[in-house]
Amino acid sequence: MRNDATASANRVAVARGKADRTFWGRLASWTPYRSLVRLATASPRRQFLILAAFPLLWVLTQHLGPMLQMLRVSLTDAYPVAVGVEQHFTLDNYTRFFGERIFWQPFFRTLTFAGVLTFCTLILTYPVAYFLARHVSRKNQMLMLLLLLIPFWVGEIVRTYAIMILLGNTGAVNQALKWLGWIDEPIPFMYTSFSMGIGIVYLTALYMLLPLYSALEKLPKSYHEAAADLGAGAWTRFRRVTLPLTLEGISSGCTLVFLISTGFYATPVLLGGPSTTVFSETIAGFFHTAGDEWPTGAAFATIMFLTAMVLTGVFQKLMQSLRKGDTK
Amino acid sequence: MNRGNRILIGCTYWAFVLYVFVPLLLMILMGFKDSKFIGFPIRSWTLDWYTGVFSDGEVLSTLGYSLVIAVLSTLISVAVGTWIAVLLEGRKFLGRTAIFGLTILPALIPGIISAIAFRIYARWLGVEPGMGAIIWSHAVHNVPFVALVVMARLSTLPKSQIEAARDLGADPIIAFLRITLPYLVPAILGASIFCLLLSFDDFVRSFFLGGYEPTLPVLIFAKLRSGMSPEINAIATVALVLTAGLGIWAERFTRRMKKETNT
Structure with missing residues (x-):
């Protein structure tokens, strides 16, 4: 005005x-x-050219540039190049990955972990999102969602530490079980895939919850009523109406959580043990030592990135075809 | 849905609330324990760990360092992200999809890979690890979030307002500064707070691009590697209160602003 x-x-x-x-x-x-x-x-x-020049330059040099440079370094035999040494292009860094068990084992472990944890997160958060979207009044929805957001504003390290305190030998869970008289000796939760899983789910749950919630919230209540009028029971209504219509939310939530879970570094270091080394720790290892291991680290990071992209791409295509199959 | 099921599904919500809150509450409690050893039960209480934190020069300077990084990287992200959003929203041109894809790329790269790529790129550019490198990596990483939020808001701007301004003789730049930008303020503020939190909480990029001076998450990580102590709880609680408080305040603030501008 x-x-x-x-x-x-x-x-x-x-x-x-x-x-x-x-x-x-x-x-x-x-x-x-x-x-x-x-x-x-x-x-x-x-x-238009004046408007477009800077963004184009920015995304090419700042968003794409680091990835391309990583790819280039992964194809060289020495980086950074020492004075008087000639740099050669080679695929050795990639073949090294397949040659040694200590390299490819963490890689497949990471993919399996990330997949399993993504599924667990989905199972865990779907009822929560469903409850929020379907059984809570509009006004309370925002408040109750906000309540869940608060812990997720807290950083990765702080929340990982909270899990360490929860699961340690003198942690809350063990003390509670002891007090209940169910155990005599503390259960060694820490430094296992269990503690790592709990920690990662704790960090990623919100990225699943929000897409699920917005998909469920968009779903008109009348669909449910129509299905009920046609005689569908609760389970059939869920399987035939709710689930197919929220596939989009499931797909984007799973993609996000999978990509984020594969990229954690501090959480596996703090919560995992020697038997749960993940690939991000393997990659990081090449950057702690002197410079000449960088190409191998870059190659491994490239392998990780491409695999994650291909897997999530295939997954999304799969979900898309599922969705199309349902609307036919 | 029958009553029993409804109660059951309601319970999952409250169980989830417990799951996300209990670990943090326990961590906060432990910061008040009057003993060096982490673990339950807590028999006596003290505030010493907190007075220790606030008189510890290292922790305070780290906190300041993290805040400066968060603010500077947010300023860059917001400027660049808004610019990209203005270019992409409501315009059709060759390569738009490609630019959009590249814009959101940093948000999709798993954390460790993005940190490694930035580290290699910084080395190639000759940027030493340290404050500048951290700010740069945080800024690039946060651009997609700004761009997406601003694009969403921009798509609801009535075209007629810009046209009216142009009819009245405003050139495109003044029309942008006086019509578009004020309309975008709630989105820009919301995105800024989000960027501040992302940067302040970020570990992996700060860890790989940092020099000798740690940011707050890196400091907590380093202390954790050498053993748990209630001192860490006190530091972590300070970080927690800062981030959660900023988040809650931002949520209320942006909601109020949106209401005001929409009516």
Whole structure:
């Protein structure tokens, strides 16, 4: 409203031949500015080029550049290049991956972990999202969602530490079990795939919950009622109506959680043990030592990235075909 | 759905609330324990760990360092992200899909890989590990989130307002500054808070691109590697209160702003 009012006042001022004394008026009548604008907006084409140049440059050099440079380094035999040494292109860094068990084992472990944990997160958060979207009034929905958001604003390290305190030998869970008289000796939860799994699910649950919630929230209640009127029981209604119509949310939630889980570094270091080494620890290992291991680390990171992209791509295509099959 | 099922599904929500809150509450409690050893039960209580944290120069300077990094990287992300959003939203041109894909790429790269790629790129550019490198990596990583949020808001801007401004003689730049930008303020503020939190909480990029001075998560990590102590609980609780408090405040603030601008 205010904008309109000033604009019309400006027009009146212009019509009366008076100069516009506001900051914007003065800027608009300042000669260098005007000639600059005239130059920049001479044609729609030039205007667009000026608008597009910086974003294009940014995404190419800042978003794509690091990945390309990583790929390039992964194909060389020495990086950073020492003085007087010639750099050669080679595939050795990639073949090294398949040659040694200590390399490919963590890789497959990571993929399995990430897959299993993604599934667990889905099972865990679906009822929560369902409850929020279907059984809570609009006003309370936002409040109850906000309640869940609070812990997720807290950082990765702090939440990992919270899990360490929960699961340690003198941690809350063991003390509670002891107090109940169910165990005498503490159960060694820590430094196992169990503690790592709990930690990673704790960190990623929200990325599953939000897409699921928005998919469920979009679903009209009338669909359910129609299915019920046609005689479908609770389970059939879920299987034939709710589940197929929330596949999109499931698909994006799973993709996000899978990609995030494969990329954790601190959580496996703190919560995992020697038997649960994941690939991110393997990759990081090459960067702690002196420079000459960098190409191998870069190659391994490239392998990881491409595999994760291909897997999530295939998964999304699969979900898409499932969705299409249902609407036919 | 019958009553029994409804109660059951309600219980899963509250069980989930417990799952996400209990570990953090226990961690906060442990910061008040009057003993060096982490573990239950807590028999006596103290505030010493907190007074220790607030008189520890290293922790305080780390906190300041993290905050400066968060603010500077957010400023860059917001400027770049908004620019990209303005280019992409409501425009059709050759390569738009490609630019959009590249824009969201940093958000899709798993953490460790993105950290490694930034580390290699920084080395190639001749940037030494340290504050500048961390700010740069956080800024690049957060651009996609800004771009997505701003694009969503921009798509609801009535075209007629810009056209009216142009009819009244505003050039595209003034029309952008006086119509589009004020309309985007709630989205930009929301995205900024999100970027601040992402940067402040980030571990993996700060760890691989940092020099000798740690950010707060890196400091907590380093201390954890050498053993658990209630001192870490106190530091972590300070970080927790800062981030959760900022998040809650931002949520309320952006909601109020959206209400005001929509009516």
